[in-house]
Amino acid sequence: MFILALDQGTTSSRALVFDREGRVVSMARKEFRQHYPKPGWVEHDPHEIWSSQAGTAAEAIAAAGLTGRDIAGIGITNQRETTLVWEAATGRPVYPAIVWQDRRTADLCERLKAEGHEPGIRAKTGLLLDPYFSATKIRWILDQVPGARAEAEAGRLRFGTVDSWLIWNLTRGREHLTDPSNASRTLLFDIHTGCWDEDLCALFGIPMSMLPRVVDSSGIAAESATTLFATKIPIAGIAGDQQAALFGQRCVRPGMVKNTYGTGCFLMMHTGEQPVESTHRLLTTVAWGIGGKLEYALEGSIFIGGAVVQWLRDELGLIRESAEVHALAASVPDTGGVYVVPAFAGLGAPHWDSSARGMVVGLTRGSGAGHLARAALESIAYQTRDVVEAMCLDSGLPIRELRVDGGATANDLLMQFQADVLGVEAVRPRTAETTALGAAYLAGLATGYWSGPAEVDAQWGVDRRFGPAMSEVRRGELLDGWNRALRAARAWAAQP
DSSP states (O other), rough: OOEEEEEESSSSEEEEEEEESEEEEEEEEEOOBBOOSTTTTEEEOHHHHHHHHHHHHHHHHHHTTOOOEEEEEEEEOOOSSOEEEEETTTTBSSEEEETTTOTHHHHHHHHHHHTTTHHHHHHHHOOOOOOOOOHHHEEEEHHHHHHHHHHHHOOOOEEOOHHHHHHHHHHTTSSEEEEEETTTTSSOOEEETTTEHHHHHHTTTTGGGGSSEOOOEEEEEEEEHHHSSSOEEEEEEEEEEEHHHHTTTTOOOOOOEEEEEESSSEEEEEEEEEEOSSSOOOEEEEEEETEEEEEEEEEEEEEEEEEHHHHHHHTTSSOSGGGGGGHHHHHHOOOOEEEOOOOBBBBBBTTOOTOOOOOOEOOOOOOOOHHHHHHHHHHHHHHHHHHHHHHHHHHOOOEEEEEESSSGGGOOOHHHHHHHHHHHHEEOOOOOOHHHHHHHOOOOOOOOHHOOOHHHHOOOOOEEOOOOOOOOOHHHHHHHHHHHHHHHHHHHHTTO
């Protein structure tokens, strides 16, 4: 028997089959279209999300020489906050999916802030009042799609994040579900009570009849329809992508931290069974719900991680392929005093400064392409350190190591510098597919495929540990320079 993990991301849908040792037996991937109808708007076709995910599931099972009868359970992980609204009777979407990156509701968020609502929202949800999250997206659909509000108030529309949409289609409309990790990203879920909040729904003008039932992240929640796999398969694991990666990295004890290095970077620190209120502008979120108990995390998002390497490639033309950045950066012993602050879209956590702009400082006549490439890579590590430091201050927990995953972790130079500026080990796991693996573990533990947490803990293995090799004095000098560069980037937009 095997576990099927569905990994529905922002640009592609993937399906992976895992065996009892946590190894990938087969994988299928399909990209889908991104739609940008107006500046700041990002949409997906809900039908394409489903068809691409269903197609990869069938392909991965077939590639492994299996049938649905060989699958012990399905785990789902997904792009978070992306918002879908559909008709309960037909499953027909009333509008395209509004993606987490979409900024169309910024004015509504600013108005609600001006009315003084953000502190109360933050106290219940752990989130900032931002277009990133789902509630204002739902409100926009109900207000802008003709007839949508009347239909919603009559109980005929359903809202879901991508996990709910996949489960609705997997069960042919029988089940309308989500888990606490996804619910906690909507601005409608009280992370202290573990329930949808009536006052928040009223504030955003969203009928509670639209909301999915919240079930455990690990537990048999539903069964797939026989029309898809020719047999019923338990749907037993559900988690948003970053929470799934936290679980897949086995960061299951307070103080354990993972960083996923992608286009941006997403850091999470497990904080235990009590939510930690952030005073350093991090998000307090649900990590997962298991056995009726919620566990929590602090989260910090960095807008520009690996995207800074794409900038070197596409806009500056310093490299032809992203993989070439390692050799170019390694061609010099250090940055020669150059710093890159990649605030191309402002700064994310812990600064949350949308007015900050990208900055290159410390240039001399001797500065070359290698220095710029090295400084760009190092900016990823500096930003990560800023978030980790905020997490430690908020939680009062020391960090003993940073578990790392994502494409950029293949860059040994970056991983070594990350360990150096943090002063703790950066640990790269043997299994790169930590997000899908987390979804698989959630499902496999629920179905008894794995005997318990100890068995999956034993599967987590290290590819390489990068230990800090930099002196405290040198680290302090470099961080002083980074902080000066940060101040310059934040001050630029304030100049007349």
